[in-house]
Amino acid sequence: AMSLVRRSICSPIKCRSHPNPILLHQYSSLQHPSKQSPRSQDAQHEFSLYFHYPYCNKLCPYCAFNKFQRDRSQNPSDFQLLSAYECSLSKISQSSWYNNEIKGYPPNLRSVFFGGGTPSLGSPKMYEKLIGHILETFGDRTDEINSPDSISDAVERNPTGETLSKSRCANVEISMEMNPTLATPTTLKDMKLAGINRMSIGIQSLRDDDLKFLGREHSGKQALDILERAIKEYDGRVSADLMFGTPSHHKSLDAFVEDSLRPILETGVRHISLYELTIQKGTPFHKLYFHDKAHIMDDEQLASLYEACIELCREYGLYQYEVSNFAASPQDECRHNIAYWQGIDYIGLGPGAHSRLSNNDHTSRMEMVQFAKPEDWHFESTTDSPVHSKMNELVNWGGNSKITPISPKQRLNELVMVALRMPRVGLSLQKLRQHTNDSQASFFNNQYVNYSRIQDLIKEGLLNVVEDSGDLHLRATERGIKVLNGVLNEILLD
């Protein structure tokens, strides 16, 4: 929780839509978004797909993700992974959830993300086949209406997927995490031809001492070179992912701000993700540094470093759209991550991947976790009989080790926590009503939040309610985002 406060330190947010703050007494007189027709609300029903690639070349000592060192003799091959992913996709496309048996139309695919592990270890051929399969199964149906044969035509015209990436998935963001160690100009090109249209480069730092400390195998120069090439190859649809809080940053903030962040911004990159190094249980770093606080920056240092980063990003035209993320324009924001922060349904496929999705009439929400060991996940995903069909009528694609209903309270907590991370969007009243299945819900009268504290925090200038595009939004103010964790503690009930 503390890290949320740490990462919440920020400077003023540029609001491009210039919404007007409204006063509380005006609140009840506004037309509520629930007055829109249910069809128009549901037409926005979207989902995202996440693919977990579980292998890494070498394991980093700070990493707490579910990952396995690549051992080609024991682990499933790329094409076995592909068959498991494809089996799951077919089952999803036949599920009652996807086919929306209540209303009769399936949700739109919003984004696809290949994460890991190290997904860039996978072969471009595997991704080409997988992306082709995804788009055939879930692609933008507008194309089908205009030209029913557009997918097969595109595949035939260009088996590399280039045509697909340009025509078929123009609106579907397809991102991949790229480790600079494995990236070559050819890999970048091949992944683009396979259909990837956004690259997220795991740079972490440009200083070789930081990279050595983090157990990374690439140099700063290598990372910068790949970033520059990726920006050209992907027409600017690239994120540089950085990590701060290493011993060198502890000695001097400039070790991060001037040595890593500024040269990266100089490349003209249009998206940056900044994460703090956290020492997590179960990692080699936890054993090494848990008792050695000298290696962990204190809160004041972190706050100063974070403010300096925000200032520098702003100097280069990147604004903070989420506590850890910066973009040059709304088109550069990561659509996939926004799905998480906006409570949009997402399905994670792969060992240990999570899914969260609502049933067709939004009356309940489920969390699913897939089997964490690649072999178990592979076996369960490729077997015909659904594993948990009796437990859950919503899903029948199997490969899940656990399916848990999310209680209304957990659901609201999730929605509030993630939505307030986005200072320019905040918590939408329309979403609140949809997710609580309560057409009368407001920011100030529901049983799961401390509504009197919301009113106090509005008076204290930490939260505000603004009207934007016919909807009301509860947002953290510039001051509020700096102490977001405290704000959340105040308003969420145990």
Ligand code: SF4
């Ligand atoms: S490459 Fe990424 S997923 Fe693999 S061990 Fe390092 S941080 Fe973890």
